[in-house]
Amino acid sequence: MGNSGSTPKISAQDKAILDMKNQRDKLHQYQKKIIVITNRETEIAKECLKRGDKRRALLALRRKKYQESLLQKTDSQLAQLETLTSDVEFALVQKDVLFGLQQGTSVLKEIHKEMGGLENVEKLMGENEEAQAYQREISEMLAGRMSNQDEDEVEDELDALEKEMNGTKLPENLPDAPTKLERMSHHCHDEHAGHGGHDHGDHGHVHDHSDDITPALQSLLYEQVDFSSVNTLNEETPRAGAAILQKTWAQRLDPEPELASDADEQLLMFVPFTGQVRLHAILVRTSTTDSAPKTLKVFLNRDDLDFGTASDLQPTQTFELSQTNDIQEVPVKRALFNTTRSLTLFFEDNFGQGEEDVTRISYLAFKGEFMKLNKEPVNFLYEAAANPADHKVKGTSALGMGSGIGGPGGGGGGI
Amino acid sequence: MAAIATTPYKFPPHYSFPPFFTLQPVAATRASQLASWSAHIQAYCRHHRRFQLSLIDALDTDLFWNRKLGKRLALRDARDVVNYMCGAEGGHRAEWVDGDKKKGGGDGEAAQAWIYWRRPEEWASLIEGWVDATGQKNTVLTLYELTESDATASQEFHGMDAELLQKSLQVLVKRGRAQVFGSEDSLGVKFF
Numbered sequence: 001m002g003n004s005g006s007t008p009k010i011s012a013q014d015k016a017i018l019d020m021k022n023q024r025d026k027l028h029q030y031q032k033k034i035i036v037i038t039n040r041e042t043e044i045a046k047e048c049l050k051r052g053d054k055r056r057a058l059l060a061l062r063r064k065k066y067q068e069s070l071l072q073k074t075d076s077q078l079a080q081l082e083t084l085t086s087d088v089e090f091a092l093v094q095k096d097v098l099f100g101l102q103q104g105t106s107v108l109k110e111i112h113k114e115m116g117g118l119e120n121v122e123k124l125m126g127e128n129e130e131a132q133a134y135q136r137e138i139s140e141m142l143a144g145r146m147s148n149q150d151e152d153e154v155e156d157e158l159d160a161l162e163k164e165m166n167g168t169k170l171p172e173n174l175p176d177a178p179t180k181l182e183r184m185s186h187h188c189h190d191e192h193a194g195h196g197g198h199d200h201g202d203h204g205h206v207h208d209h210s211d212d213i214t215p216a217l218q219s220l221l222y223e224q225v226d227f228s229s230v231n232t233l234n235e236e237t238p239r240a241g242a243a244i245l246q247k248t249w250a251q252r253l254d255p256e257p258e259l260a261s262d263a264d265e266q267l268l269m270f271v272p273f274t275g276q277v278r279l280h281a282i283l284v285r286t287s288t289t290d291s292a293p294k295t296l297k298v299f300l301n302r303d304d305l306d307f308g309t310a311s312d313l314q315p316t317q318t319f320e321l322s323q324t325n326d327i328q329e330v331p332v333k334r335a336l337f338n339t340t341r342s343l344t345l346f347f348e349d350n351f352g353q354g355e356e357d358v359t360r361i362s363y364l365a366f367k368g369e370f371m372k373l374n375k376e377p378v379n380f381l382y383e384a385a386a387n388p389a390d391h392k393v394k395g396t397s398a399l400g401m402g403s404g405i406g407g408p409g410g411g412g413g414g415i
Numbered sequence: 416m417a418a419i420a421t422t423p424y425k426f427p428p429h430y431s432f433p434p435f436f437t438l439q440p441v442a443a444t445r446a447s448q449l450a451s452w453s454a455h456i457q458a459y460c461r462h463h464r465r466f467q468l469s470l471i472d473a474l475d476t477d478l479f480w481n482r483k484l485g486k487r488l489a490l491r492d493a494r495d496v497v498n499y500m501c502g503a504e505g506g507h508r509a510e511w512v513d514g515d516k517k518k519g520g521g522d523g524e525a526a527q528a529w530i531y532w533r534r535p536e537e538w539a540s541l542i543e544g545w546v547d548a549t550g551q552k553n554t555v556l557t558l559y560e561l562t563e564s565d566a567t568a569s570q571e572f573h574g575m576d577a578e579l580l581q582k583s584l585q586v587l588v589k590r591g592r593a594q595v596f597g598s599e600d601s602l603g604v605k606f607f
Contacts, residue, residue, distance in 0.1 A: 010596045010605060014555050014596070014603075014605055015597070017555045018555050018557065018596070018597050018601070019601075021555060021557045021560065021603065022557055022559075022597075022601040022603070025557050025559040025560060025563075025564075025601075028563075028564070029559075089554070
């Protein structure tokens with residue numbers, strides 16, 4: 001019994017099977033013994049016959065016969081015992097199978113309980129359906145808002161188309177010769193508007209679609225110049241100074257109109273802006289002749305200068321210009337011109353060294369940034385004072401569009 | 416108990432070399448000699464399916480006696496060979512029975528040793544492999560049927576010494592792969 005104790009893995013059924021198998025082994029050993037005896041008796045019988053002792057031989061064979069009958073009985077017992085052992089083993093297997101089925105059923109019931117049963121599943125499916133319907137409504141609402149946005153884009157496209165159509169009407173106005181200068185201004189302005197083709201709220205940009213290789217200068221301050229208030233002293237042709245300012249980028253190489261000095265070589269030009277701007281550079285085109293201006297003095301935010309005071313006062317900055325037919329871009333010290341509301345340009349002399357009495361300039365423009373926050377009140381006040389009818393129209397547009405379109409209105413007033 | 420061999424045992428070449436039967440004084444030569452004797456004894460016992468060896472009886476057999484040569488290993492030298500086989504140097508290929516190891520006088524009577532031409536651990540793996548191959552896991556088997564039944568007639572462990580069988584099964588018990596149970600004279604084993 002050395003190994004009998006503490007054997008948790010061995011069950012009572014295992015011990016029963018062991019007992020039956022041990023009985024089987026004993027029967028096997030007994031059968032082997034019978035076979036040995038039977039063989040022995042056969043040998044004895046043969047020896048007796050050799051010696052002529054038939055009686056002893058017969059006796060040995062009888063004993064052999066008896067042993068063989070024992071063997072047959074043992075065979076039956078062995079078969080029965082092995083059948084019983086197999087049945088017990090199979091019953092154990094069946095027991096394990098049943099236990100497995102029982103465990104599986106138990107786990108399945110537990111899972112069903114956790115799911116909350118059939119009613120809970122139905123309730124959950126209902127809630128899921130409701131949530132999906134709600135989501136569809138939300139999606140449809142968002143789609144509606146998107147369609148509103150599409151309508152806005154369509155309206156913008158309509159405005160652009162209208163401007164294009166207005167542009168095509170320009171040739172009809174050209175033949176009016178008596179008011180040549182004013183017509184010219186109007187033509188330039190509207191042509192620009194036609195080429196723009198975009199929302200007027202974006203006043204920081206100027207676009208044109210000419211074939212010029214040079215890309216458009218996005219920071220050109222064109223819309224912000226108050227052309228009607230430009231004043232040039234000693235100009236030979238009236239309003240010539242404003243005329244060269246109103247040339248568009250596409251017209252920058254046109255020889256006419258041109259600003260020329262009258263009595264002597266000096267020119268003094270006052271340029272106000274419609275709001276506050278941050279000046280970056282001055283663009284100017286002159287020539288390679290002695291008529292090209294040489295020294296340019298710029299005064300910031302002063303509207304009270306004449307030739308005497310301009311010569312005496314210290315300018316905000318002084319520039320030396322070049323003799324060239326190309327556009328000169330003269331950068332300014334930005335720190336000095338951060339809050340520009342007006343500029344006074346004093347062209348003091350030219351390259352004639354006193355021999356040439358005429359100074360000529362064919363193109364003038366400014367680069368910088370416009371600060372939109374300061375634009376609207378100025379336009380508002382200006383229009384209110386100038387033209388009440390325009391004020392009403394502007395108000396309506398402003399409310400509808402949400403963008404300021406005072407620039408063109410101001411221009412119209414001037415014309 | 417010894418099975419009748421179908422083919423005769425093939426003696427190693429140095430069995431015909433007279434100095435083989437005298438333990439050598441030089442250490443390197445002696446180590447080589449002991450290893451050769453160990454191999455010879457293991458092969459001889461495997462061939463004749465002997466699991467234990469009685470030195471007194473074995474001295475008179477052709478294991479230790481080459482009659483053609485007239486040379487035989489002395490008892491003292493035979494004991495040295497077995498001691499070598501018991502140690503780590505000899506690969507634990509032998510084990511004295513009942514602690515006879517290096518015993519002094521009166522040694523002739525009890526000089527018995529297991530010859531492990533296959534160690535208990537190796538027998539254990541063999542038996543476990545057969546049980547697995549024949550689908551008898553989780554089945555109760557008697558120790559008798561493992562070594563004597565027709566079912567294992569083709570296996571190496573058929574006819575194995577009963578005590579050695581128990582040593583091997585104890586290896587499996589320690590590994591948790593089997594459990595031996597039952598009364599003293601009718602032991603059984605269940606494999607897991």
